[in-house]
Amino acid sequence: MTTIAMSPDPVVPRDRAPFPPIPFGRLVSVELRKCFDTRAGFWLMASIGITALLATGAVLLWAPDDEQVYSSFAAAIGIPMTVILPIIAVLSVTSEWSQRNGLTSFTLVPNRNRVIAAKGAVTLGIAIVSMLVAMAIGAVGNVAGSAILGIDPVWDATFTDLSLIVLAQTLGMFVGFMLGVVIRHSAGAIVAYFVYSFVLTGLTQLLAETQQWFRDIQQWVDFNYAQSALFNGSLTSTQWAHLGVTSVIWLVIPMALGLWALMRSEVK
Amino acid sequence: MITVESLTKTYGGFRAVDDVTFTARPGRVTGFLGPNGAGKSTSMRVMVGLTPATSGHTTVCGRSFADLPNPGREVGVLLDASAQHAGRTGREILTIAQRTMGLPRTRVEEMLDLVSLTPSEADRRVRNYSLGMRQRLGIGTALIGDPDVLILDEPANGLDPAGIRWMRDLLRGYADQGATVLLSSHLLHEIEVIADDLVVIGNGRIVAQGTKAELLASAGTLVRTRDVPGLSAALTAAGVANTESSAMGGRDTLRVEAEAEVVGTIALDARIALLELRAAEGAGLEEMFLELTADNQREITAADQGEAA
Ligand SMILES: Nc1ncnc2c1ncn2[C@@H]1O[C@H](COP(=O)(O)OP(=O)(O)OP(=O)(O)O)[C@@H](O)[C@H]1O
Ligand SMILES: [Mg+2]
Numbered sequence: 001m002t003t004i005a006m007s008p009d010p011v012v013p014r015d016r017a018p019f020p021p022i023p024f025g026r027l028v029s030v031e032l033r034k035c036f037d038t039r040a041g042f043w044l045m046a047s048i049g050i051t052a053l054l055a056t057g058a059v060l061l062w063a064p065d066d067e068q069v070y071s072s073f074a075a076a077i078g079i080p081m082t083v084i085l086p087i088i089a090v091l092s093v094t095s096e097w098s099q100r101n102g103l104t105s106f107t108l109v110p111n112r113n114r115v116i117a118a119k120g121a122v123t124l125g126i127a128i129v130s131m132l133v134a135m136a137i138g139a140v141g142n143v144a145g146s147a148i149l150g151i152d153p154v155w156d157a158t159f160t161d162l163s164l165i166v167l168a169q170t171l172g173m174f175v176g177f178m179l180g181v182v183i184r185h186s187a188g189a190i191v192a193y194f195v196y197s198f199v200l201t202g203l204t205q206l207l208a209e210t211q212q213w214f215r216d217i218q219q220w221v222d223f224n225y226a227q228s229a230l231f232n233g234s235l236t237s238t239q240w241a242h243l244g245v246t247s248v249i250w251l252v253i254p255m256a257l258g259l260w261a262l263m264r265s266e267v268k
Numbered sequence: 269m270i271t272v273e274s275l276t277k278t279y280g281g282f283r284a285v286d287d288v289t290f291t292a293r294p295g296r297v298t299g300f301l302g303p304n305g306a307g308k309s310t311s312m313r314v315m316v317g318l319t320p321a322t323s324g325h326t327t328v329c330g331r332s333f334a335d336l337p338n339p340g341r342e343v344g345v346l347l348d349a350s351a352q353h354a355g356r357t358g359r360e361i362l363t364i365a366q367r368t369m370g371l372p373r374t375r376v377e378e379m380l381d382l383v384s385l386t387p388s389e390a391d392r393r394v395r396n397y398s399l400g401m402r403q404r405l406g407i408g409t410a411l412i413g414d415p416d417v418l419i420l421d422e423p424a425n426g427l428d429p430a431g432i433r434w435m436r437d438l439l440r441g442y443a444d445q446g447a448t449v450l451l452s453s454h455l456l457h458e459i460e461v462i463a464d465d466l467v468v469i470g471n472g473r474i475v476a477q478g479t480k481a482e483l484l485a486s487a488g489t490l491v492r493t494r495d496v497p498g499l500s501a502a503l504t505a506a507g508v509a510n511t512e513s514s515a516m517g518g519r520d521t522l523r524v525e526a527e528a529e530v531v532g533t534i535a536l537d538a539r540i541a542l543l544e545l546r547a548a549e550g551a552g553l554e555e556m557f558l559e560l561t562a563d564n565q566r567e568i569t570a571a572d573q574g575e576a577a
Pocket of ligand 2: 308309310421
């Protein structure tokens, strides 16, 4: 157009091909990187392996001889995992707010759901990989323990047992993730997780012991209680139903509300 | 190109941004000027989708920011240089941006060079950065995608004089290549030297906008007299807008929206002696800024209030 040639600014806008959308896989790889690229993050991840080693060592040293079996190692390693994994999940979400780098993250990817989904994918990956690592460390411990005793190692945990434990840990991790999304503050979400998983467990137990009405519905409303079945090796279909219903109440609904609020919130 | 249309943002009953409309054009540096709390940062956050607007809307490159497929490649944003994970190194922060945008790895080193962060500084954690280093890193993050639009909130904050000079030349260069540059400031001098267009905002409302030349030209005439009330009354009676001005230091000056000749004639008819009469543009943008935002100023002195009463 001639008007352009005549305009006082002889500036030709650069002709650039339209940019393709950012692929989801790239977001996942960036979020994974963000879990490791600070000292705190790195040591938190490393602590998965470190505490698994410590727990294994503790079983080797202090467990009675007849308990030098694989399930002892698996149980011992599971304890630190129930604390560390949810904290990792909480921080992966809340650091965007507590450290305020969300200002950059959410301008580079304005669809906040995609960022959160990428974090969710990383969380799931970390849950599975770290449980595999922990179980491998436990297996080495079991071999070492039985070698010390001079007996054949006892593998008393089936693949199903282990899978259910991985599922339980993953659910715990996603409770942390959900609390991160809802609370969006590191300390607040971590405290909330501990209240949920330790204080609340005690309270519901007390309530179930004293109140008949609660005992009747507990299986359908108490997520912690429903999850405890996962550590017993197998679930009846009713128990699966309990798990499904309680996870909708405790995980799916709060997560949906949290995401709804997060999408509309102001990042500053 | 950035367009802002009837943008309003309220917090409870408080209107932080009130019906703001303006356009930042390609090839030009647009200065977004206003006193503290005027609503500059809030407007900019709305432009990049971090704060939802109460009403009105904004577009960048002809689209709503949220619809840009890879915003970092088209819009460089710096809102708050301190808003970074304190535990990451500067290089890591650039690497995250480079990866997210899908840029070649070499861009990270190029940006470190551009913003003059040395390799050892780049490997330091951001918690140990000085304010100016953070600002440089923030500018690097904004520019890494080679965008055509820049939205920078007080980019000169914390930079030393050489750094400010460097940034000015850098932004000028970008605009000369056709980029749209929007930068905010509450420091007039900073904006005066670099901006082509100005949007002046006070208490959430736009109080003036236009090219720098237009705004300077419209600054009118300064006239000094011992009979300020008399001259003011005469001017007002003649239908000529005038306000008291402190541009010449004392309290004996009026700024008048008319040519010097018109003012001189009115004064002659009113038999008021003038001490000085000249075009106001020499008074510079500072005067204009203070005058335009006078109603919105926090610093209303006791004397002003006494006189107003
Ligand atoms: N979440 C909020 N709740 C209430 N008021 C808010 C909120 N966010 C911003 N404000 C108010 O909105 C107004 C505009 O703030 P903003 O940060 O946009 O100002 P600014 O022009 O950037 O000022 P400065 O030059 O100091 O950076 C201020 O009065 C501020 O207190
Ligand atoms: Mg501001």
